[in-house]
Amino acid sequence: MIGGNGSLIYKNGKVIHTEAFSQQDSNDIKELIEKYNATYLIDGKWDYAYTGHHNHPILQNVDPDHLANSVQLDDLNPIIKVLIFSAKQFNQLEEELFKLDVFINKHRHEEVLDISPNGINKWAALRELGVKDNSFVAFGNDANDLPMFNHALHSVMIGHHDELSKLAQETVSLTDDYEQKIIDKIYELTDKFSVTSTS
Secondary structure (H helix, E strand, O other), X not given: OEEHHHOEEEEOOEEEEEOOOOHHHHHHHHHHHXXXXXXXXXXXXXXXXXXXXXXXHHHHHOOOOOOOOEOOHHHOOOOOEEEEEEOOOHHXXXXXXXXXXXXXXXXXXXXXXXXXXXXXXXXXXHHHOOOOOOOOEEEEXXXXXXXHHHXXXXXXXXXXXXXXXXXXXXXXXXXXXXXXHHHHHHHHHHHHHOOOOOO
């Protein structure tokens, strides 16, 4: 399992690889958060810090089994991933973040800045697991899936994303029972791309 856009890799139930922001990058991000009074979700290796609205949709997906702790930002060390939800001058904050040596995805529909350590993405994590270029099927729905789509043998876009649509071989639309459509597509592509070994 790959988490945090590639910052965390789990295998057989254990964390086998982590990538965190440098101390300097962490300090710079914290200073900008304070300067622009930003709200955020920030992940450590296990626990997290959250200051967004209590009804924000993303909060429903954070630790649904209550296995982690919501802590103060200064208690997170190292920092693995940062999501910025709002700020008093959002555009200026965005401009200053782009000057840092970090990787930023902007989620279009949610107006969320998704920040990871530079060079970290899902494709880099797949390589860490030994996955080869052009040897896997990828499903994705947003800008953080672009590096993975670029190296996939076959790619499936969930819903619509302008940049992903240029790389996707096919699309599953978010209509009707789309979850079942995704499951059906996984089975279909498993049959299509399965390799049967002969001895």
